[in-house]
Amino acid sequence: MTAPHPGTSALLTDLYELTMLQAYRACGMNDTAVFELFVRKLPPQRGFLLAAGLAQVVEYLRELRFTRDEIDWLATTRLFSDDFLASLEDLRFSGDLHAVPEGTIVFADEPLVRITAPMREAQFVESRVMNLLHYATAVASKAARCVLAAGGKPLVDFGLRRAHGAEAGLLSARASYIAGFAGTATTLAGQRFGIPVFGTMAHSFVQAHDDEAEAFLRFARAQPSNATLLIDTYDTEAAARKVVEAARALAAEGITIRGVRIDSGDLAAHARRVRRILDEGGLARAQIFASGNLDEYRLRDLVAQGAPIDAFGVGTRMNTSADAPFLDCAYKLAEYAGVGRRKRSEGKASWPGRKQVFRSFDAQGRFAHDVLSLEGDAQPGTPLLAPVLRAGELVAPLPALAQIRAHAQAQIAALPDALRALDEPAAQYDVVVAPALRALADEVDRRTRRSAA
Amino acid sequence: MTAPHPGTSALLTDLYELTMLQAYRACGMNDTAVFELFVRKLPPQRGFLLAAGLAQVVEYLRELRFTRDEIDWLATTRLFSDDFLASLEDLRFSGDLHAVPEGTIVFADEPLVRITAPMREAQFVESRVMNLLHYATAVASKAARCVLAAGGKPLVDFGLRRAHGAEAGLLSARASYIAGFAGTATTLAGQRFGIPVFGTMAHSFVQAHDDEAEAFLRFARAQPSNATLLIDTYDTEAAARKVVEAARALAAEGITIRGVRIDSGDLAAHARRVRRILDEGGLARAQIFASGNLDEYRLRDLVAQGAPIDAFGVGTRMNTSADAPFLDCAYKLAEYAGVGRRKRSEGKASWPGRKQVFRSFDAQGRFAHDVLSLEGDAQPGTPLLAPVLRAGELVAPLPALAQIRAHAQAQIAALPDALRALDEPAAQYDVVVAPALRALADEVDRRTRRSAA
Numbered sequence: 078m079t080a081p082h083p084g085t086s087a088l089l090t091d092l093y094e095l096t097m098l099q100a101y102r103a104c105g106m107n108d109t110a111v112f113e114l115f116v117r118k119l120p121p122q123r124g125f126l127l128a129a130g131l132a133q134v135v136e137y138l139r140e141l142r143f144t145r146d147e148i149d150w151l152a153t154t155r156l157f158s159d160d161f162l163a164s165l166e167d168l169r170f171s172g173d174l175h176a177v178p179e180g181t182i183v184f185a186d187e188p189l190v191r192i193t194a195p196m197r198e199a200q201f202v203e204s205r206v207m208n209l210l211h212y213a214t215a216v217a218s219k220a221a222r223c224v225l226a227a228g229g230k231p232l233v234d235f236g237l238r239r240a241h242g243a244e245a246g247l248l249s250a251r252a253s254y255i256a257g258f259a260g261t262a263t264t265l266a267g268q269r270f271g272i273p274v275f276g277t278m279a280h281s282f283v284q285a286h287d288d289e290a291e292a293f294l295r296f297a298r299a300q301p302s303n304a305t306l307l308i309d310t311y312d313t314e315a316a317a318r319k320v321v322e323a324a325r326a327l328a329a330e331g332i333t334i335r336g337v338r339i340d341s342g343d344l345a346a347h348a349r350r351v352r353r354i355l356d357e358g359g360l361a362r363a364q365i366f367a368s369g370n371l372d373e374y375r376l377r378d379l380v381a382q383g384a385p386i387d388a389f390g391v392g393t394r395m396n397t398s399a400d401a402p403f404l405d406c407a408y409k410l411a412e413y414a415g416v417g418r419r420k421r422s423e424g425k426a427s428w429p430g431r432k433q434v435f436r437s438f439d440a441q442g443r444f445a446h447d448v449l450s451l452e453g454d455a456q457p458g459t460p461l462l463a464p465v466l467r468a469g470e471l472v473a474p475l476p477a478l479a480q481i482r483a484h485a486q487a488q489i490a491a492l493p494d495a496l497r498a499l500d501e502p503a504a505q506y507d508v509v510v511a512p513a514l515r516a517l518a519d520e521v522d523r524r525t526r527r528s529a530a
Numbered sequence: 531m532t533a534p535h536p537g538t539s540a541l542l543t544d545l546y547e548l549t550m551l552q553a554y555r556a557c558g559m560n561d562t563a564v565f566e567l568f569v570r571k572l573p574p575q576r577g578f579l580l581a582a583g584l585a586q587v588v589e590y591l592r593e594l595r596f597t598r599d600e601i602d603w604l605a606t607t608r609l610f611s612d613d614f615l616a617s618l619e620d621l622r623f624s625g626d627l628h629a630v631p632e633g634t635i636v637f638a639d640e641p642l643v644r645i646t647a648p649m650r651e652a653q654f655v656e657s658r659v660m661n662l663l664h665y666a667t668a669v670a671s672k673a674a675r676c677v678l679a680a681g682g683k684p685l686v687d688f689g690l691r692r693a694h695g696a697e698a699g700l701l702s703a704r705a706s707y708i709a710g711f712a713g714t715a716t717t718l719a720g721q722r723f724g725i726p727v728f729g730t731m732a733h734s735f736v737q738a739h740d741d742e743a744e745a746f747l748r749f750a751r752a753q754p755s756n757a758t759l760l761i762d763t764y765d766t767e768a769a770a771r772k773v774v775e776a777a778r779a780l781a782a783e784g785i786t787i788r789g790v791r792i793d794s795g796d797l798a799a800h801a802r803r804v805r806r807i808l809d810e811g812g813l814a815r816a817q818i819f820a821s822g823n824l825d826e827y828r829l830r831d832l833v834a835q836g837a838p839i840d841a842f843g844v845g846t847r848m849n850t851s852a853d854a855p856f857l858d859c860a861y862k863l864a865e866y867a868g869v870g871r872r873k874r875s876e877g878k879a880s881w882p883g884r885k886q887v888f889r890s891f892d893a894q895g896r897f898a899h900d901v902l903s904l905e906g907d908a909q910p911g912t913p914l915l916a917p918v919l920r921a922g923e924l925v926a927p928l929p930a931l932a933q934i935r936a937h938a939q940a941q942i943a944a945l946p947d948a949l950r951a952l953d954e955p956a957a958q959y960d961v962v963v964a965p966a967l968r969a970l971a972d973e974v975d976r977r978t979r980r981s982a983a
Contacts, residue, residue, distance in 0.1 A: 082535030082536070082537075082538075082696065083535070083696040083697055083699070083700040083718055083722075084535075084695070084696030084697075085535075086718050086721075088717045088718040088720075088721050089690070089696055089699060089700065089716070089717070089718045090690070090716075090717050090718075091688070091690055091691070091715040091716065091717070091729060092715050092716075092717050092720075092727045092728060092729030093715065093729035093730050093731055093732055094729075094732075095717065095729070096729045096730075096731065096749075096752075096753055096756075097731055097732060097734075097735050097749075099752050099753070100731075100735065100748055100749045100751075100752035100753065101735075101738075102752075103748065103751065103752040104748045104751075104752070106738060110734075110738065112734070147721065150720075150721045151717075154720065154727065156753070156756065196738065200732075200734060203691070203732070203734075204690050204691050205696075207691035207692070208690055208691050208692070208693060208695065208696065208699055209695075211691065211692050212692075212693075212694045212695050212698075235544070237542070237543070237544055237657050237661055238544070238656070238657050238660035238661050238664065238861075239660065239661070239664050239665075239856045239857070239859070240661060240665075240694065241665045241693065241694035241695065241697075241698035241702075241850070241855075242537070242661065242662075242665050242694065242695055242696075242697030242698040242700075242701055243535065243536040243537030243542055243658075243661065243695075243697045244536055244537075244694075244695030244696045244697045244698070245694035245695040245697070245698055246536070246542060246661055247536040247542065247695075248695055249694075262544040262545050262546065263542070263543075263544065263545075264541045264542070264543050264544070264545050264548065264604075265536055265539050265541040265542045265543075267541075267545075267603075267607065268539075268541050268600070268603045269536075274545045274607065275545060276544060276545030276546035276547075276548065276549045277546050277549075278546055278549065278550055278553075279546055279547075279550060279653075279656070280862070280863070280873045280875065281550075281563075281565070281653060281656075281862070281863035281871075282550050282553065282554075283873075284863045284866070284871040284872070284873055285554075285559060285563065285649065285863060285866040285867075285871065287869075287977070287978075289978075295553055295556070295557045296549075296550075296553045298553075298556065298557075299549075299552050299553035299555075299556040299557070300549055300552070300553065300609070303549075303609065309875045309876070310873045310874070310875060311873070311874050311875075311978055311979075312874075340875065340878075341875040341876045341877060341878050342875070342876035342877070393856045394856075397694070397850075397855040397856050398855075399855050399856060402694075402850040402851075402852050402855040403692045403846045403847070403850050403852060404692070406692070408691075409733070409734070409737075410733070410734035410737045410738060413737070413738040414738075416740075418734075418737040418738065419737070420733045420736075420737055420763045420764070421763070421764050421765075422733065422762045422763060422764075422793065422794040422795070423762070423794045423795035424794060424795070425793075425794050524740070525740075525742075525764055526764075
């Protein structure tokens with residue numbers, strides 16, 4: 078029997094959410110709580126983040142429920158009272174969700190989502206909401222850097238095999254597509270999300286033949302309109318010459334070779350030599366596709382060298398966000414029972430209250446600065462957070478993926494130059510904390526210090 | 531409607547597996563293929579790898595099948611012939627699987643699994659087999675380093691929220707438990723794998739109260755035998771004194787506080803001051819639990835400083851294997867139709883043939899060196915790969931998780947000292963390539979060069 082998707086189990090949570098829920102219940106604390114998820118500090122290699130993963134959060138919140146089996150299993154831990162376990166049967170998400178739209182660029186301290194709900198609901202969803210938003214945002218941000226580096230050349234997600242598990246493979250295809258990738262090799266992302274799927278051939282296909290040229294002929298005949306031949310199994314340039322010969326034979330059959338792929342060695346040098354061989358062999362329209370350990374840094378170098386590469390497969394380093402595989406994000410209580418809350422833990426203090434981000438633009442339509450303030454404290458600029466769920470129901474249909482992708486493209490186009498730099502961004506984007514928010518933080522601190530005295 | 535687990539869909543694969551299958555079918559190539567999965571080169575921060583993820587690979591291979599919906603969706607891509615799509619209906623894994631047992635230490639070039647099956651099966655499973663084994667092995671290897679660094683103190687996996695998706699959250703709990711962690715906060719891993727689950731409280735519980743001391747009393751009353759109180763929300767030492775007071779009040783009710791958790795600041799300095807406060811307050815038996823940005827390097831430092839910390843929560847950096855978030859692994863054709871195969875791509879050459887690893891031990895029972903040779907070429911030492919599936923069926927029941935964990939413990943204990951170093955391992959472990967394997971590689975090269983001439 079196939080186990081259900083771990084992501085759809087209410088048990089995919091940190092145990093402490095449940096121990097806290099039991100304690101809240103014991104003392105009758107179920108007033109409205111407001112939690113916000115934000116990134117405390119960007120990794121040094123990131124000048125901006127691209128928000129993603131909201132559609133999955135909405136799906137999770139709308140489908141949240143405990144099954145009988147799950148509650149029965151919790152009983153076996155002997156950590157919970159029967160009364161508490163019975164109370165889990167009707168746990169649903171009935172609250173409000175505000176969020177920055179997917180594909181929006183965000184910075185440190187800016188809430189990506191705000192959840193307003195009875196405490197048990199708002200608290201319980203912490204682990205999975207973070208698990209979903211954190212990964213999608215980390216990958217979309219990495220992928221956006223690849224798109225910036227590629228100078229308009231198409232990128233395809235090749236990273237399923239080394240993504241961290243099934244869901245990472247699937248959701249990184251979506252996050253990178255939002256960031257501007259042309260598509261993915263992950264077939265399931267085609268079915269689930271309608272993302273264009275791409276595929277070439279593996280070395281094994283060539284290796285399984287005694288003759289590389291025969292492998293090329295056979296593959297092209299099986300994919301008459303779509304064959305991209307992998308040419309680095311043995312000797313890249315020798316293989317390119319075989320492609321030229323094969324193309325001559327195939328032309329008589331009405332078959333065109335779409336292109337070749339190079340997956341190892343000095344990609345720029347190989348691409349130059351292969352381009353010449355293809356051009357001289359009458360295959361000027363055959364494309365060169367390159368892959369192998371690519372990321373934004375290598376893409377930038379290949380583009381700067383003017384390598385005659387038409388498109389890139391980008392895998393592992395993008396799907397794992399290898400140079401910054403996690404974000405310092407937090408899901409923090411900002412208000413409970415109508416009163417602002419924050420923690421002051423060393424290096425991890427958070428801002429209280431229901432916050433809003435107001436973004437100002439310069440004359441060219443580029444981001445000028447953001448103001449972080451309270452929802453009720455209108456500031457100049459465009460507010461970024463908008464309602465998504467009200468009392469657990471969608472306020473409006475979620476945007477289509479194409480719409481999210483177009484939004485991301487516009488956001489990336491509006492980035493100030495200093496934030497596009499791939500290396501440690503020299504300038505940090507200005508997120509101004511408004512006086513009203515500082516005043517609330519002071520008030521909260523005075524109150525908690527008084528109670529501590 | 532809840533979407534099924536992405537990991538159980540046959541479409542969780544790279545598109546090229548399918549385009550190749552179509553080409554193999556078109557030319558009638560379905561002889562026996564042998565593929566092996568290995569790591570080409572260890573990351574510079576790793577002296578060894580701990581193999582994990584085999585149970586999930588076995589589950590995947592045994593459950594592999596296309597649904598009608600999946601085949602119908604593939605038809606919409608217009609990349610495949612009706613005849614080929616119909617052939618997917620009966621795709622099952624009917625081959626053999628040999629593997630290094632989970633919890634075994636392995637090195638570069640050593641096969642973790644060998645798959646021997648008709649070409650279409652052996653080729654098709656590549657993407658998901660790698661996706662599963664790569665992540666579990668990367669995390670188990672990282673977790674083993676944490677265990678080595680912690681000097682016997684218990685570690686608990688806290689990393690669900692920043693693991694890369696649902697499956698990564700679940701499987702990293704399993705991989706780290708195999709490596710020697712005491713348990714996990716990921717509740718689902720308790721239900722699915724029987725791993726001990728642990729949980730304390732979050733800052734939000736304290737923040738939601740106007741009075742921190744009141745929060746402590748309430749949490750302890752709701753968890754009378756199990757309360758670990760989080761004391762760094764505002765002022766760590768002040769909170770420790772409140773814990774002492776709370777403990778006095780609670781003693782009258784028969785409630786004991788199990789311990790406290792510190793999650794920020796200088797953990798060693800705080801732990802020393804808190805230990806003194808607890809001891810002087812009569813809470814000598816209350817444990818100190820520490821968490822927050824921990825990994826093997828910080829664990830080593832805390833242990834070296836003699837910090838009075840009883841147990842650690844280790845999260846993000848372990849679950850993402852943050853200093854080496856991917857392994858340079860490959861799944862390569864080693865034999866087809868009875869003939870050895872390898873590729874010679876620059877920097878990515880592979881060894882041909884059905885291989886076996888023979889491990890020798892020194893007089894103290896520690897690893898001395900390995901020999902990589904062909905299955906039929908017996909060498910001194912213990913062979914590491916053993917049959918797991920034969921014709922798609924289990925040769926024997928898979929070991930229980932406790933058994934795998936004990937095996938890993940014994941393997942870690944048998945590591946030579948040089949390989950235990952956390953920093954760039956000075957010594958590299960000796961994996962000797964046997965003459966028989968070199969001879970086969972030469973023969974394969976002569977053959978493929980001849981055909982290329």
